Amino acid sequence: MKCSDSDLQPQVQFVAITRENEGQRIDNFLVTYLKGVPKSMIYRILRKGEVRVNKKRIKPEYKLKAQDQLRIPPVRVSEKAETNLSPKLQKVANLEKAIIYEDDELLVINKPSGIAVHGGSGLSFGVIEAFRTLRPQAKFLELVHRIDRDTSGILIIAKKRSALKSLHEQLRLxxxxxxxxxxxxxxxxxxxxxxxxxxxxxxxxxxxxxxxxxxxxxxxxxxxxxxxxxxxxxxxxxxxxxxxxxxxxxxxxxxxxxxxxxxxxxxxxxxxxxxxxxxxxxxxxxxxxxxxxxxxxxxxxxxxxxxxxxxxxxxxxxxxxxx
Structure with a gap:
């Protein structure tokens, strides 16, 4: 049977969460569930509130509970979606996977080698510019400290001015x-x-x-x-x-x-x-x-x-x- 173009259009999906996925972060669940969808798109629909749990907006770090009702907006799945990203955009998308801790005050990433923490010196973007692009709704994102471009590892980003001030004071002292x-x-x-x-x-x-x-x-x-x-x-x-x-x-x-x-x-x-x-x-x-x-x-x-x-x-x- 031939399908019409409308049959191929992505549809809203409703998913009932089972005990098997209980405790899993919503962003990690979607990365697996929406296999082939660029991670940058997954985080975009999360931050725009297009993903709902029990009819409510949630944050990417929300942990799923059994019996949660999940609404996923229409997204086009393409096995080639991520491989077609330019190397620069792929680096940006991969930064979300590098998060090792996040709450309302700060986020901490395991920065890969080869990406600067900020733009400048001939570089159009760095970690902080990337996160501001990935999270357009964020009112405040600032580097707490810096590490060299070729150095990998822990990098802290403040999500509130009060957090930045507190952490800068700890560095000073x-x-x-x-x-x-x-x-x-x-x-x-x-x-x-x-x-x-x-x-x-x-x-x-x-x-x-x-x-x-x-x-x-x-x-x-x-x-x-x-x-x-x-x-x-x-x-x-x-x-x-x-x-x-x-x-x-x-x-x-x-x-x-x-x-x-x-x-x-x-x-x-x-x-x-x-x-x-x-x-x-x-x-x-x-x-x-x-x-x-x-x-x-x-x-x-x-x-x-x-x-x-x-x-x-x-x-x-x-x-x-x-x-």
């Missing part, structure tokens, strides 16, 4: 603890637990920033702890006390143990030793953060897992160490 994982050159000396070296930032004509240790610079302090040794490389935890540009990258270079695949402060010979691990990006990851929630005063501890590239690198290094 050094009450927020941020820990990074970095793979560094050589055998990191156990006695090197703190580096205190002033950092001076120089802006090049190209707009790039180059930072160096200089007495003209600002006081800077990073604490280090060895996590794992591989002979020619060491996995360390770096905890910056101050928050200077490129601080961890320059302090590790200053100790003659630069970070793997750092195209600005690194060591090409060291990078070549790591080629068989599949590593092709800066091995610096913001893995953990601790702060006081701006509204509830609860101590928050959040962890962001390593991406597959960094994890695979460590797997190979561990396997080679056992040989």
């Amino acid at each position: 050094k009450q927020m603890q941020k820990d990074y994982l970095a793979l560094t050159k050589g055998d990191w000396p156990s006695k090197c637990k703190v580096v205190q070296a002033p950092l001076f930032k120089n802006h090049l004509k190209s707009g790039e920033r180059v930072v160096k240790v200089s007495q003209e610079g600002k006081p800077s302090e990073t604490r280090f702890k060895v996590e794992e040794r591989f002979g020619f490389a060491t996995l360390i935890k770096a905890s910056p006390v101050t928050g200077r540009t490129h601080q961890i990258r320059v302090h590790t270079q200053y100790t003659d143990h630069p970070i793997a695949f750092d195209d600005r402060y690194g060591d090409k010979v060291f990078d070549e030793q790591l080629l068989d691990t599949g590593l092709n990006r800066l091995f610096l990851h913001a893995s953990h953060v601790q702060f006081v929630h701006p509204k509830t005063s609860q101590v928050m501890q959040l962890t962001a897992p390593l991406d597959s590239t960094l994890e695979h690198c460590l797997v190979v290094l561990r396997a080679n160490k056992l040989k």
